[in-house]
Amino acid sequence: MAKRTGEKYEAIIDAAVRVIAEFGYHNAQVSKIAREAKVADGTIYLYFENKDDVLISLFSEKMGSFISEAEEAIQHFDSPVEQLHQLIRLHFEYLESDRELAIVTQIELRQSNPEVRQGIGQILKRYLDMIDRIVEDGIKKGLYRSNLDVRMTRKLIFGTIDETVTSWIMNDRKYSLLSQVEPILELFVHGIGHQTREM
């Protein structure tokens, strides 16, 4: 029933991002999104199943397409270390270039109900899988430690990236997110310990 393409489909999603970023998740009513998108309230239901569908679609369109781009981009690099480097860089670059989207995906949508969160989780799965592949490849190629627990390593990488972006937004983006790429990678690769290899 819901038509998932077209000018208005995109207009509604973009309007949702703007409205949620400006007013917050709890003040982003359907009618406000409709007004921002310059369509009638009812029109939204011609393109989306319901409000949850708008939010999940928002995440899917914006982050899903970023993930696809990232998947493609890192294939151009052989080294898993470099792949990780590029993944972080692309992630930060993408969110730094669209601050409204960063607010929405990083802060506001986290307040959503279980249905939306589950939808978001499914989309994020592809991102996590990408991390897994990089880690596994790194181990295989001898660049990452052979005794790494892949799942735990994924949590290290994703959790840190996520916390870094959230923190950057919470601090009103006073500094450049991209400036954090090298420090993060350095931490990932070397850890926090001193002369750890010899210990």
Next chain:
Amino acid sequence: MAKRTGEKYEAIIDAAVRVIAEFGYHNAQVSKIAREAKVADGTIYLYFENKDDVLISLFSEKMGSFISEAEEAIQHFDSPVEQLHQLIRLHFEYLESDRELAIVTQIELRQSNPEVRQGIGQILKRYLDMIDRIVEDGIKKGLYRSNLDVRMTRKLIFGTIDETVTSWIMNDRKYSLLSQVEPILELFVHGIGHQTREM
């Protein structure tokens, strides 16, 4: 006006944890919490300002007291590495021993409104400060790398711990959270890179 102590105060908070864990944040009505606590709806307002206050108090009582305990406990260890070890262990131990609380603090309360989230944020600040102190101490004592960015390191540690707990709950706690302590610490200290010092 709100009496913040007493048997019923605790009964209401405990009831809130149980109700939110069972029914989810969006289905945890005041009347349901009251029934679970075996008090009248109005009694809740003798002990709390409003519903938000119940939720913030819940977090404050449960996580605040954990943080105090943790602060005390790690003082018994000199080595910042061991302090970090103990902090992670205590954190996992605490949440693994109270699965309902884990669900509420890791998943459900994140859906709350900005007021509650802010209240939670203030309590978490003490936790983040504790991490900062450990890291700074570790650097000073030469156990952590001298060029560590303390703020970024804090994000690594907190982000990874948080992601690990969330992931454990999302996976229906199929494995032991405590079993993750050593792997996490290992990752924190050594990083993911192989023979990184020589690279």
Next chain:
Amino acid sequence: MAKRTGEKYEAIIDAAVRVIAEFGYHNAQVSKIAREAKVADGTIYLYFENKDDVLISLFSEKMGSFISEAEEAIQHFDSPVEQLHQLIRLHFEYLESDRELAIVTQIELRQSNPEVRQGIGQILKRYLDMIDRIVEDGIKKGLYRSNLDVRMTRKLIFGTIDETVTSWIMNDRKYSLLSQVEPILELFVHGIGHQTREM
């Protein structure tokens, strides 16, 4: 946001009058008014800001329009005595023809909260101003005593009219309100004293 016109706007106001007259101010719930107006509860909030707004609008529509009519009508009379006569007559005629409205404006709305009472007060101001103009005009034309205190005279006129209507309602409207027009005017003009001029 609130659309202050239309069929339903009037239906809601009329329903409010009926419900308040029948059940009293304290038992006139929004849902009861909505049911009486044959609209959904929420529809009321498409036409009014809130419940207070319904009550103030009720007074404004009913008494405000009466005041406008009265202002217009008395202009057709030159004599301030006749103007006063007509004002009283119109007032009594209006309320006698709509007994429910009389109950609501004279008795029930007086129990309302300060916000509503203030709204009502502002509308009544125009009525009081009209009395003032008649009195001032009467003094100027030598029909009323030159040493009249206009403000006090206004209180005499308004206070007596108001008390008369209230009393009529309280006595279950056993007599005709219009029958009181001449006696009131007579009292206003001549006072209660006998042969006072010669005293």
Next chain:
Amino acid sequence: MAKRTGEKYEAIIDAAVRVIAEFGYHNAQVSKIAREAKVADGTIYLYFENKDDVLISLFSEKMGSFISEAEEAIQHFDSPVEQLHQLIRLHFEYLESDRELAIVTQIELRQSNPEVRQGIGQILKRYLDMIDRIVEDGIKKGLYRSNLDVRMTRKLIFGTIDETVTSWIMNDRKYSLLSQVEPILELFVHGIGHQTREM
């Protein structure tokens, strides 16, 4: 059951006057009155049937005793004109000397529910009867016009006095209420018309 005398009985009534005058009828909760009276909430119910009873008793004690005094006082005057004069003077004197009481009886208690209003009405009946007697006496003695409608005259007198006091309070008592005695009486006796006898 309710003990209608004693130190606390009076303390509660006085507290009610103060609380209602300060916070308004709608913010005069039983617990606030109890606190002001320095008794426990429950104690109020040892002296009064319920909250309505407090309010009616308040009016009864304060205005009832005033009415008794007034009844006694005017008996010392033979002339019904002078009796009216004194009644108005006593009324204004009483309320001007106790501004809190004036606010409560004139403004706040009018917002009360039908039960309280009825209780108040019964007490006021004695006041209205007193006016009736003065008017009837005045007619009999030839001081008031013989064709006066007693009931209407009562409304003139009571309505004007009432409106005058209300207006005085609403204007924040910027002028002296007692200064209005002569102007009112003058209006009552002579009316507003000029040379009306000869007209």
Next chain:
DNA sequence: TATGAATGAGATTTCATTCAT
């Protein structure tokens, strides 16, 4: 007499969704 902690009924308002046009 006096206390005050506890009770619990009850009402306004919001907003996602529908459907006649």
Next chain:
DNA sequence: TATGAATGAAATCTCATTCAT
């Protein structure tokens, strides 16, 4: 396709009153 007026369920909080102590 598009509209937008109408729907109606649902939840927080207040406060008069009670009753065990």
